[in-house]
Amino acid sequence: MTITSFGPANLIARTPETHPLTWRLRDDGEPVWFDEYVAKDGYAAARKAFAQQSPDEIVQAVKDSGLKGRGGAGFPTGVKWGLMPKDESLDIRYLLCNADEMEPNTWKDRMLMEQLPHLLVEGMLISARALKAYRGYIFLRGEYVTAAKHLNRAVAEAKAAGLLGKNILGTGFDFELFVHTGAGRYICGEETALINSLEGRRANPRSKPPFPAAVGVWGKPTCVNNVETLCNVPAIVNNGNDWYKSLAREGSEDHGTKLMGFSGKVKNPGIWELPFGLPARELFEDYAGGMRDGFKLKCWQPGGAGTGFLLPEHLDCQFYAGGVAKVGTRMGTGLAMAVDDKVNMVSLLRNMEEFFAQESCGFCTPCRDGLPWSVKMLRALEKGQGQPGDIETLLGLVNFLGPGKTFCAHAPGAVEPLGSAIKYFRPEFEAGIAPAAGAAGLAPELVAGKAPTIVGA
CATH class of the missing domain: 3.40.50.11540 (NADH-ubiquinone oxidoreductase 51kDa subunit)
Incomplete structure (x- = not known):
């Protein structure tokens, strides 16, 4: 675990005036008693x-x-x-x-x-x-x-x-x-x-x-x-x-500093106390050091597994809640994850949704049943055994498990990365549909987020 304040060229000293959370940290990482x-x-x-x-x-x-x-x-x-x-x-x-x-x-x-x-x-x-x-x-x-x-x-x-x-x-x-x-x-x-x-x-x-x-x-x-x-x-x-x-950068609507970080295949993964409103690119390139040799940035999450994926061009956003919202997701915890070009998005999402499905408390039906349903389809797509209509079904789940449709924010957070991954990397999901699969589709009203019509009801 890295706790540092090194910039690209100069050492930025931690002081009470600039780093209220971390200025007391010891260089050896031992606790301050x-x-x-x-x-x-x-x-x-x-x-x-x-x-x-x-x-x-x-x-x-x-x-x-x-x-x-x-x-x-x-x-x-x-x-x-x-x-x-x-x-x-x-x-x-x-x-x-x-x-x-x-x-x-x-x-x-x-x-x-x-x-x-x-x-x-x-x-x-x-x-x-x-x-x-x-x-x-x-x-x-x-x-x-x-x-x-x-x-x-x-x-x-x-x-x-x-x-x-x-x-x-x-x-x-x-x-x-x-x-x-x-x-x-x-x-x-x-x-x-x-x-x-x-x-x-x-x-x-x-x-x-x-x-x-x-x-x-x-x-x-x-x-x-x-x-x-x-x-x-x-x-x-x-x-x-x-x-x-005064600690935040100009243009930020959030005040003070924030513990921010980057994990993944970056050269210098770690945590830094930084002002709200700095460009996300500064955090990625100057502090995390960019991607390791031999890897390219494919996408990134700004603050935990429950936040949507963003593309490399979105690194130019200001890193505070409103700035990240402008490019379509949430800041979350502020500890970002870099996804490299060697990662298959279907496998990554299957792993994430397995975690969220396991951690659901099971109290409300959309979360209890919807998340395992997403895992089942993602496993099939990962093996190349997906069916026509699976992607539309997943998007239907993103709709049905979205904000305001479950008892708490667990399910909306779980499906936010899924929806963004399909948005930006749909061909990787389409590649998991079996060539000889039947023409089974999904009812249009389910894709639209409406209650399906039950024949004979």
Whole structure:
């Protein structure tokens, strides 16, 4: 795993002014423990927030900063915090950190938790103060064993220093923080499925409304934020909104910096903290180093397996949510994957859809039945045994499993890469149709996304 700030020609030093998330990282990759973290201005933001700001002022500061969720959805964090009830009698409130990082090609939160665990603890402490939450949980992907070990040590160190527990910093505010490891389910990245799992229930998404801010874990007001989101809070409190907004490139509608990266057959795969709005080509060529010798870029995904494929010419888009949306997909987690010219798109999509079908919670019919159906057809196309009409059927599934047609966003995310792959590389799918296959087709109304006509009904 590479964490670097090397540009094409010059070394770009990580500083508190330019790299609020990563400037404290050690060059040897070892974790930054309490004493070193404090020496690097750690918990100064928490002390400032407790001494100089009311909870409502912290909420307003985060809202004014324009900080958006870094887990993939990009919902404004301050707005989400503002949904928590104002009623002071509701004294049992929870703050949950979504650390169930199971998106393929994504490992940014893992880096923060393993190397800067106290940054997350401080971010949660300030956020809990703002939300008046008395207890917090870090819901961690079970496979992140090292992250769990480091977070538990950081929690213990902070508690020993009087920064967690009872009467924190003499303010009368109490906050307990726990690390909870999950059993390894992709669907727990959805906040209400995470809440169900934390309660010991099956990890199915809940119907909304009511939203977690009103009825969350154990029926109490709850706020769920991503790891990287919470790690931005200390720098916003310390340095202010104008500074935070100034970090992004001109033209970006998103503020601050983002952990971005590239994987695949690139020369320098890794993660870098970079400003929103830089051209994706700069990330690919100057930081990831372009493709390895002997490989050409065929296409790329901007932020995880659940985002649509883009072509090499789309690298000229500005890398922020709105900029990526202009070329037809979502930024997602911001960790891109390069697909080289030796990869068959049918095989790649079959592998992806197998993952998504396996990770479906099975709660709603389109997702439970539609994703295995796509896998079956992709396997046939991969073997050259596809039937005429299979591609149209797949496009029909992309329609039926799209946004707003399933209980949560799992299925729409699963079929987005499928639809884009067929759009850009349809001949590779057509090559999988058996030459001697019959002339079986698909009803036109199914392709159009309408309910099929049942003869004799």
